[in-house]
Amino acid sequence: MSEGELDILITRVVDGRASHEDWRRLEALAGQDAGVWRDLAQAQRDDQILRRAVGMAVGVAASVELPAPVAHEAHRARFQVGERTRRVAMWGGWAAAALVTLAFVSKQPPGGTPQQANTGGPILSAADALSKYIAQGQREGRVINEMPDKVLVNTQPLADGQGYDVVYFRLIMERDRVPDLYRFSSDELGQPVPVRVVIPQISTNVTNPL
Amino acid sequence: MTQTEHRVDYEPAEALRGSAPAREASCGPDGEGVIARFEQAARRSEDREARAALAGDEESLQALWKRHRRWVAAILLAHKPRWADLDDLLQEVALAVVRKMHELRDPGAVRPWLRTVAINAAHAAGRSGAKRSRDIGLSEEDPHAERNTRSGISPGVPEAGRRLMELAMELPDGYREPLLLKAVHNLSYREIGSILGLPETTIETRIARGRRQLRELAIEHGISE
Numbered sequence: 001m002s003e004g005e006l007d008i009l010i011t012r013v014v015d016g017r018a019s020h021e022d023w024r025r026l027e028a029l030a031g032q033d034a035g036v037w038r039d040l041a042q043a044q045r046d047d048q049i050l051r052r053a054v055g056m057a058v059g060v061a062a063s064v065e066l067p068a069p070v071a072h073e074a075h076r077a078r079f080q081v082g083e084r085t086r087r088v089a090m091w092g093g094w095a096a097a098a099l100v101t102l103a104f105v106s107k108q109p110p111g112g113t114p115q116q117a118n119t120g121g122p123i124l125s126a127a128d129a130l131s132k133y134i135a136q137g138q139r140e141g142r143v144i145n146e147m148p149d150k151v152l153v154n155t156q157p158l159a160d161g162q163g164y165d166v167v168y169f170r171l172i173m174e175r176d177r178v179p180d181l182y183r184f185s186s187d188e189l190g191q192p193v194p195v196r197v198v199i200p201q202i203s204t205n206v207t208n209p210l
Numbered sequence: 211m212t213q214t215e216h217r218v219d220y221e222p223a224e225a226l227r228g229s230a231p232a233r234e235a236s237c238g239p240d241g242e243g244v245i246a247r248f249e250q251a252a253r254r255s256e257d258r259e260a261r262a263a264l265a266g267d268e269e270s271l272q273a274l275w276k277r278h279r280r281w282v283a284a285i286l287l288a289h290k291p292r293w294a295d296l297d298d299l300l301q302e303v304a305l306a307v308v309r310k311m312h313e314l315r316d317p318g319a320v321r322p323w324l325r326t327v328a329i330n331a332a333h334a335a336g337r338s339g340a341k342r343s344r345d346i347g348l349s350e351e352d353p354h355a356e357r358n359t360r361s362g363i364s365p366g367v368p369e370a371g372r373r374l375m376e377l378a379m380e381l382p383d384g385y386r387e388p389l390l391l392k393a394v395h396n397l398s399y400r401e402i403g404s405i406l407g408l409p410e411t412t413i414e415t416r417i418a419r420g421r422r423q424l425r426e427l428a429i430e431h432g433i434s435e
Contacts, residue, residue: 003422004415004418004419007418007419007421007422008414008415008418010418010421010422011414011417011418011421012414014421015392015417039425042425042428042429043421043425046374046421046424046425046428047393047421049368049370049371049374050371050374050375050378050389050393050424051393051394052368052371053368053371053372053374053375053393054284054287054375054390054393054394055393055394056371057283057287057296057375058280058283058284058287058296058394060283060296060297060300061279061280061282061283061300062279062280063297064279064297064300064301064304065272065275065304066271066272066275066304066307066308067301067304067305067308183301185298185301185302185305186302187302187305187306187309193305195301195302195304195305
């Protein structure tokens, strides 16, 4: 008997395909060499471990749905917007590493904090416009709040030595509702494309199983 | 594959030809007929679904994807670079399904087409990783070492399983792919053969040889006694 023939017999047993004749031959071989049983046991064990491991590894497939069949141009347009956002996010990530709570005194808009801003009347300055935007956004439910910390990007002493030129991000937390969520992947040609993300819903409507 | 390799591949299975699989033997002639009819019905159903999907029916396309995505993931696993994320690559395949599958005409070509797309996606990831590593001066063997060496195997996989999978990745292509396909979803030899474009006897032989090599590697690396 060749080694290949034994391998076939073992693999048929492992896969539950061995016939009576296969078993008879396997037992005859094992009668001559007890190592056959050891090989069979090892193959069974390896197969169980591998099935469990591969099953877990490919489990991610269950959450990968087909993207919505949107037109190619729409894909491209969304990508362009998304790519800009991604770049800002990357740069923001770098800047966040140097997050500093700005301790300089900024000029508050007339009317104080956004919550206290007067939303009526003419816009007196950019800061006033921002305050009115935040107040109006909060009423509409779109704006949650402005984050108290700012992200420092750059500082530079002024030429006259009277202070610093400070560049920073303001962080405004907002809420929106969208029909779909997308993440950016790349197609088989390496071109970035949006792919719909499905976030599993966890039901909170729990009833007593008993 | 060369003619000689083909002949050698067939040899052990041919030697045992005539010994029917246990499920058929144990079921007897009647059981055998029931299984055969069931398999035929399943094939017809799959064929109808593929035809509708290729004709542009979105629901059928979704069903087709759900039917095949697990084994597609296994193909990606067999070919992707270690550092590449399986779900990212799977999403690339999903996108190709939406964008290009309608170009297929033969429903019977769906499985080989999916396999080709998956292999291309995995190899493209490898090429982009190699290029990137050259750009930033890293070893091409581990192009994303700066990403803290992700093995690409789910973190939840137990240690023995993870090590065995890593050893399985060292098997030759011809053995690795059918072995992983068999390990996922328990695909039949016929199904694996239709994906790889090979006869069932060749699939059986390759799985048998792959298992032997894996056993030997496991012993060599101290995973098995």
